Amino acid sequence: xxxxxxxxxxxxxxxAYIFRAYHALPPLTRKSDGLPIGAVxxxxxxxxxxxxxxxxxxxxxxxxxxxxxxxxxxxxNDLYPLYKANRPELPEDLRPQFPLTREASRAFNxxxxxxxxxxxxxxxxxxxxxxRDAGGRVTIIxxxxxxxxxxxxxxxxxxxxxxxxxxxxxxxxxxxxxPDRVVDVQALSGDSVDNIPGAPGIGVKTAAxxxxxxxDLDTLLARAGEIKQPKRRQVLLDHAAQILISRDLxxxxxxxxxxxxLGDLEVRAPEPAVLLDFLTRMEFRTLSKRVAGKLGVEPPxxxxxxxxxxxxxxxxxxxxxxxxxxxxxxxxxCITDAATLAxxxxxxxxxxxxxxxxxxxxxxxxxxxLVGISLCVEPGRAAYIPVGxxxxxxxxxxxxxxxxxxxxxAEVLAMLKPVLEDPAVLKIGQNMKYDAKIFARHGIRVAxxxxxxxxxxxxxxxxxxxxxxxxxxxxxxxxxxxxxTLLGSGKAQVTFDRVxxxxxxxxxxxxxxxxxxxxxxxxxxxxxxxxxxxYETLERPLVPVLAAMEMAGILVDRxxxxxxxxxxxxxxxxxxxxxxxxxxxxxxVGSPKQLGEILFDRIGVPGGERGKTGAYAxxxxxxxDITTMEDSQPQAALLAARVLDxxxxxKLKSTYTDALQQAINPETGRVHTSxxxxxxxxxxxxxxxxxxxxxxxxxxxxxxxxxAFVAPPGRVLLSLDYSQIELRILAHIAGIPALKQAFRDGxxxxxxxxxxxxxxxxxxxxxxxxxxxxxxxxxVIYGIxxxxxxxxxxxxxxxxxxxxxRYFERFPGIREYMDxxxxxxxxxxxxxxxxxxxxxxxxxxxxxxxxxFARRAAINAPIQGTAADIIRRAMVRMPAALDGLxxxxxxxxxxxxxxxxxxxxxxxxxxxxxxxxxxxxxxxxALDVSLVVEAGQGPNWSAAH
DNA sequence: TGCGTCACG
DNA sequence: GACGTACGTGACGCAC
Numbered sequence: 001x002x003x004x005x006x007x008x009x010x011x012x013x014x015x016a017y018i019f020r021a022y023h024a025l026p027p028l029t030r031k032s033d034g035l036p037i038g039a040v041x042x043x044x045x046x047x048x049x050x051x052x053x054x055x056x057x058x059x060x061x062x063x064x065x066x067x068x069x070x071x072x073x074x075x076x077n078d079l080y081p082l083y084k085a086n087r088p089e090l091p092e093d094l095r096p097q098f099p100l101t102r103e104a105s106r107a108f109n110x111x112x113x114x115x116x117x118x119x120x121x122x123x124x125x126x127x128x129x130x131x132r133d134a135g136g137r138v139t140i141i142x143x144x145x146x147x148x149x150x151x152x153x154x155x156x157x158x159x160x161x162x163x164x165x166x167x168x169x170x171x172x173x174x175x176x177x178x179p180d181r182v183v184d185v186q187a188l189s190g191d192s193v194d195n196i197p198g199a200p201g202i203g204v205k206t207a208a209x210x211x212x213x214x215x216d217l218d219t220l221l222a223r224a225g226e227i228k229q230p231k232r233r234q235v236l237l238d239h240a241a242q243i244l245i246s247r248d249l250x251x252x253x254x255x256x257x258x259x260x261x262l263g264d265l266e267v268r269a270p271e272p273a274v275l276l277d278f279l280t281r282m283e284f285r286t287l288s289k290r291v292a293g294k295l296g297v298e299p300p301x302x303x304x305x306x307x308x309x310x311x312x313x314x315x316x317x318x319x320x321x322x323x324x325x326x327x328x329x330x331x332x333x334c335i336t337d338a339a340t341l342a343x344x345x346x347x348x349x350x351x352x353x354x355x356x357x358x359x360x361x362x363x364x365x366x367x368x369x370l371v372g373i374s375l376c377v378e379p380g381r382a383a384y385i386p387v388g389x390x391x392x393x394x395x396x397x398x399x400x401x402x403x404x405x406x407x408x409x410a411e412v413l414a415m416l417k418p419v420l421e422d423p424a425v426l427k428i429g430q431n432m433k434y435d436a437k438i439f440a441r442h443g444i445r446v447a448x449x450x451x452x453x454x455x456x457x458x459x460x461x462x463x464x465x466x467x468x469x470x471x472x473x474x475x476x477x478x479x480x481x482x483x484x485t486l487l488g489s490g491k492a493q494v495t496f497d498r499v500x501x502x503x504x505x506x507x508x509x510x511x512x513x514x515x516x517x518x519x520x521x522x523x524x525x526x527x528x529x530x531x532x533x534x535y536e537t538l539e540r541p542l543v544p545v546l547a548a549m550e551m552a553g554i555l556v557d558r559x560x561x562x563x564x565x566x567x568x569x570x571x572x573x574x575x576x577x578x579x580x581x582x583x584x585x586x587x588x589v590g591s592p593k594q595l596g597e598i599l600f601d602r603i604g605v606p607g608g609e610r611g612k613t614g615a616y617a618x619x620x621x622x623x624x625d626i627t628t629m630e631d632s633q634p635q636a637a638l639l640a641a642r643v644l645d646x647x648x649x650x651k652l653k654s655t656y657t658d659a660l661q662q663a664i665n666p667e668t669g670r671v672h673t674s675x676x677x678x679x680x681x682x683x684x685x686x687x688x689x690x691x692x693x694x695x696x697x698x699x700x701x702x703x704x705x706x707x708a709f710v711a712p713p714g715r716v717l718l719s720l721d722y723s724q725i726e727l728r729i730l731a732h733i734a735g736i737p738a739l740k741q742a743f744r745d746g747x748x749x750x751x752x753x754x755x756x757x758x759x760x761x762x763x764x765x766x767x768x769x770x771x772x773x774x775x776x777x778x779x780v781i782y783g784i785x786x787x788x789x790x791x792x793x794x795x796x797x798x799x800x801x802x803x804x805x806r807y808f809e810r811f812p813g814i815r816e817y818m819d820x821x822x823x824x825x826x827x828x829x830x831x832x833x834x835x836x837x838x839x840x841x842x843x844x845x846x847x848x849x850x851x852x853f854a855r856r857a858a859i860n861a862p863i864q865g866t867a868a869d870i871i872r873r874a875m876v877r878m879p880a881a882l883d884g885l886x887x888x889x890x891x892x893x894x895x896x897x898x899x900x901x902x903x904x905x906x907x908x909x910x911x912x913x914x915x916x917x918x919x920x921x922x923x924x925x926a927l928d929v930s931l932v933v934e935a936g937q938g939p940n941w942s943a944a945h
Numbered sequence: 946t947g948c949g950t951c952a953c954g
Numbered sequence: 955g956a957c958g959t960a961c962g963t964g965a966c967g968c969a970c
Contacts, residue, residue, distance in 0.1 A: 613948065651950085656952085691952085694951090856960065860960090864954090
């Protein structure tokens with residue numbers, strides 16, 4: 001018994017495991033008595049996976065311990081009473097699970113350590129220290145950044161979720177300094193989670209810079225007076241004591257009194273009787289069976305409680321967490337013959353649902369070729385049907401041949417089509433719009449569908465992304481096989497058809513498996529989150545509508561773009577020469593860094609603010625200011641003016657005239673964008689590849705790009721857009737009588753605002769006064785601040801604040817709306833639109849500047865989100881309303897819908913589409929303000945406006 | 946890959 | 955009283 005050179009100690013951060021397990025799993029209870037055991041179940045699964053992993057690892061530990069926090073109060077509370085003071089209260093159903101997790105750890109025969117008055121982190125630090133001194137190696141199984149200070153000299157970390165090793169390089173990447181200086185950086189930057197104060201206004205990046213420059217914290221504090229930036233200098237001088245306390249709080253103790261020595265931690269196999277007894281008492285059926293199988297003993301019998309009554313529709317949540325059915329890649333089938341596929345199809349039809357996923361050669365659905373299809377009908381049982389895999393391609397000519405043993409694509413599709421189109425079989429996907437488009441290109445109309453991405457979006461917008469990897473990790477506690485491991489990355493990246501079939505099976509089938517598990521979890525949660533209506537009316541029905549719009553695409557005239565590109569190229573060359581002459585030297589005009597150095601260092605323009613990277617800011621607002629310095633800085637003023645011209649043209653050329661030509665699909669001759677439904681937190685769509693929601697319009701030169709978006713002969717483009725929809729929604733939600741009346745009277749709303757605020761009669765309104773009022777109106781929607789308005793209008797801050805105060809005075813209701821919205825967000829962690837869409841605001845109760853962002857976002861979200869809901873409702877109803885007319889809906893630009901229609905059907909289309917749009921809130925919400933839609937038409941998008 | 950910049954609503 | 959600030963997006967080029 002002992003520990004020395006060649007030994008390898010694993011230290012498992014048990015407390016972190018518990019919290020991870022608790023949050024990853026639904027609130028499960030023990031069947032027989034209702035004891036909450038979700039966290040214990042998750043904990044056991046993680047430990048079981050860990051033990052299994054060691055069995056097959058060539059780098060298995062010789063010693064291992066699981067470390068827990070003893071209680072929430074430690075010596076750090078004596079150092080700083082507010083330590084961890086803003087931690088939320090421990091959930092009621094978690095506390096009783098703590099002793100059970102200790103018991104679980106012991107049942108797996110793992111040394112289990114906790115020490116009064118010390119955190120788990122200190123015990124880990126102490127053990128790591130001892131093991132290192134003894135000449136052994138240490139792996140800390142945790143992703144807690146607070147442990148990163150221990151890395152180095154034979155100690156490394158392993159992130160158990162990402163299965164990623166964390167060595168000195170990874171620590172340096174996170175903190176910007178070597179592990180031995182991490183404490184210094186943390187002392188400066190503080191930590192809002194643990195309520196460590198640090199130095200106000202200094203984050204990790206600034207802290208790392210300072211430590212890099214001065215070597216260590218003590219030197220930095222001793223020489224703080226030398227710091228150039230006045231704010232930083234003052235902060236360090238004023239808060240030295242607080243920073244030193246912070247260091248004591250973050251520095252881990254290496255002298256925790258331990259109840260055992262390293263030698264006592266030798267790896268021991270579990271005692272089957274002890275472990276199975278524990279699992280049996282917890283009533284973990286699946287895990288008991290699995291563990292018994294591994295240990296080669298008979299699984300224990302656990303009496304099955306009486307079955308719950310069957311419910312209609314979606315299946316009830318699994319009795320045990322989904323994680324209890326392991327993701328076992330070996331259990332996934334590869335379907336290569338018709339008989340097997342027929343069995344699967346029969347089972348799908350019988351079950352009434354299937355999770356489905358397609359593998360293709362491209363993310364662009366309009367160009368992607370189908371490579372394989374995966375199916376899953378119950379957790380853990382999934383299959384992959386390869387149809388388009390190839391072999392070869394490595395030689396000079398890249399010749400390939402179809403991989404052997406694949407069913408013909410046509411036969412597979414013919415067999416699947418009946419279930420895919422069967423109204424009684426629900427097709428479940430993750431981002432189904434993608435798969436539906438692939439199938440549509442093969443003549444299959446997939447319906448009905450459910451989409452786990454959209455379910456998550458309806459429930460969790462603002463909390464996290466909704467991609468499969470995120471959802472799987474968050475809700476299933478599992479990291480799916482990264483696609484990169486199959487395709488590689490960068491230059492060496494290949495398309496999915498080049499992946500060996502046996503590798504593809506594991507990856508593809510797992511995706512369908514994950515999707516099905518997510519669906520079983522999310523489906524019953526929708527109504528508990530009160531977002532069933534949102535999902536059923538604003539998300540799910542939008543999938544086929546958007547798929548049709550994207551497949552239709554818009555006709556773009558390549559010649560027009562090409563001519564414009566050439567003209568831009570000439571103009572750019574001329575401007576570039578001129579700019580170089582003015583500057584007196586050649587430089588890259590497109591480099592903000594080089595431009596800044598010329599303006600501020602060489603020419604000597606006063607001011608010049610540096611950004612995060614240390615380069616001067618040279619944004620349009622900065623350059624515009626410089627153009628006004630004709631008298632004092634004539635050279636710089638001229639240079640700035642020409643650079644602004646150059647930038648505008650360069651933007652138009654690279655982003656629009658050049659890129660759009662690339663985006664024209666060779667088969668259809670049209671441009672097909674892709675809308676992300678779950679991209680923007682507020683409910684807005686986002687357009688990508690290419691983005692057709694930011695085609696220029698504000699300047700004359702830019703607007704000409706829209707002339708390249710055309711209708712084919714005999715047809716016209718038709719644009720319908722909501723007039724002032726966000727201000728109308730504001731008038732309704734905040735209940736502003738003057739604003740509502742103005743909309744009823746059909747007034748120019750910005751002029752009315754100006755008149756009301758500045759006491760100018762409408763018939764004496766000047767464009768400049770109206771412009772200011774317009775900025776204030778928008779400011780209100782954005783969660784106005786004096787600073788922001790001042791910057792926008794380029795007026796003194798006090799004056800801007802005066803405007804805002806007057807606005808609140810003249811339009812009572814706005815202030816109340818803002819206060820109530822923020823209070824709601826603080827109490828509930830989310831805000832809602834008029835149609836019930838939830839937008840989470842997790843930062844609203846934060847301490848730092850994040851709270852300011854969150855407050856403004858919370859004010860804006862119900863307004864922007866309600867507008868987004870309204871146009872979604874219109875879009876969902878549009879196909880039925882336009883049925884029979886020779887028209888296609890092509891694009892959505894937040895408050896505008898663009899159609900392509902036969903010239904003879906324009907009036908009828910306008911009438912029907914306008915009725916849908918103006919009535920889109922009905923009958924769910926009766927708006928106090930009517931919605932007004934303006935229409936325009938023409939041979940191209942510019943003319944249609 | 947992150948940042949600065951700029952296009953849109 | 956200080957903090958940093960208009961809301962929501964996506965794409966491009968530069969510099970690392």
